[in-house]
Amino acid sequence: xxxxxxxxxxxxxxxxxxxxxxxxxxxxxxxxxxxxxxxxxxxxxxxxxxxxxxxxxxxxxxxxxxxxxxxxxxxxxxxxxxxxxxxxxxxxxxxxxxxxxxxxxxxxxxxxxxxxxxxxxxxxxxxxxxxxxxxxxxxxxxxxxxxxxxxxxxxxxxxxxxxxxxxxxxxxxxxxxxxxxxxxxxxxxxxxxxxxxxxxxxxxxxxxxxxxxxxxxxxxxx
Numbered sequence: 559x560x561x562x563x564x565x566x567x568x569x570x571x572x573x574x575x576x577x578x579x580x581x582x583x584x585x586x587x588x589x590x591x592x593x594x595x596x597x598x599x600x601x602x603x604x605x606x607x608x609x610x611x612x613x614x615x616x617x618x619x620x621x622x623x624x625x626x627x628x629x630x631x632x633x634x635x636x637x638x639x640x641x642x643x644x645x646x647x648x649x650x651x652x653x654x655x656x657x658x659x660x661x662x663x664x665x666x667x668x669x670x671x672x673x674x675x676x677x678x679x680x681x682x683x684x685x686x687x688x689x690x691x692x693x694x695x696x697x698x699x700x701x702x703x704x705x706x707x708x709x710x711x712x713x714x715x716x717x718x719x720x721x722x723x724x725x726x727x728x729x730x731x732x733x734x735x736x737x738x739x740x741x742x743x744x745x746x747x748x749x750x751x752x753x754x755x756x757x758x759x760x761x762x763x764x765x766x767x768x769x770x771x772x773x774x775x776x777x778x779x780x
Contacts, residue, residue, distance in 0.1 A: 561751065562758055564731065565739040568650070569759075572735060573715035576655035577708055580662055584711075585704055588666035589696070610660035617657055618724025625652065625725065649726035650733050654715035662704075662711040669703025670696060706771075713766040717759065 591603055609617050625632040625643050636642050643649050673696055681691040697704075719737040726733040728742060736759045743752035 561739075562755060565734050565736045565755070566758060566762075568647075568734065569716055569736040572647070572650045572654050572718075573658075573712045575651045576658055576715040577662075577712045579651070580655050580659045580711065581708055584659055584662040584707075585666050585697075588663045588704075589670050589692070591663075592667045592670035593696075606663050607660040609657050610664075614657060614718070614720025615724060618653065618721035621653060621656065621721060621725045625649075644725060645727045645729060645733060647726075647732065650722050650735060653721035653725045654718045657718050657721055658711035658715040661714050662707045665707025665710060666700065666704045669700035669707070672703075673699045709766055709769055713763055716766070717763060 587602075587606060591599065591606070622644070623629055625635070627633060627636055627642050627644075632642060632644070643652065677695050677699065678691050681695045686694065717737055718735070719741065722733070722735060723738060723741075728734055728738040734742070736755060740752055740755045740759065743749075743755060
């Protein structure tokens with residue numbers, strides 16, 4: 559089990575930070591998509607969920623193009639810090655955040671869209687501003703769906719492989735998350751280690767999905 563501890567701990571840290579990073583932006587954009595109709599809304603919606611349908615390696619290629627030493631973001635970042643984000647812990651976080659983002663947005667948007675508009679109208683008649691109505695009415699009513707989406711995003715980040723491999727590599731003791739360790743064990747022909755890693759990751763993912771399912775139910779469905 560000693561060879562499982564670091565990859566599992568790394569994967570849990572990466573998934574947690576990735577989820578926390580995308581949560582405020584994802585909820586805000588989900589609210590905008592659910593609440594407002596504006597020119598280009600369909601295009602924005604497509605772009606928000608695009609990482610969900612693209613192969614992870616394609617997502618990874620785009621990230622390398624953007625964040626690599628010659629990329630439009632990576633070049634100035636390296637000029638300021640003197641270091642590249644590639645092949646680092648933070649590269650794992652970025653890759654996980656990007657691929658998990660659509661799941662959070664879809665769940666949160668669905669939660670906002672199911673809210674009865676009359677609740678918000680009542681809040682307005684009682685003197686609430688749009689911000690007050692959002693904070694005191696819409697967010698609490700959508701909270702279960704948002705939390706379920708966050709857990710699904712966490713689960714997706716936990717299992718991210720392709721984009722992480724492209725952007726962060728598979729460096730032992732630095733970027734070797736659980737999915738990458740499974741791949742390494744399989745390629746090395748170490749079947750027992752691969753099975754152990756798969757079992758641990760499957761159990762953790764199953765626990766996360768069960769929690770998401772329970773949170774996503776309405777109280778009277780529980």
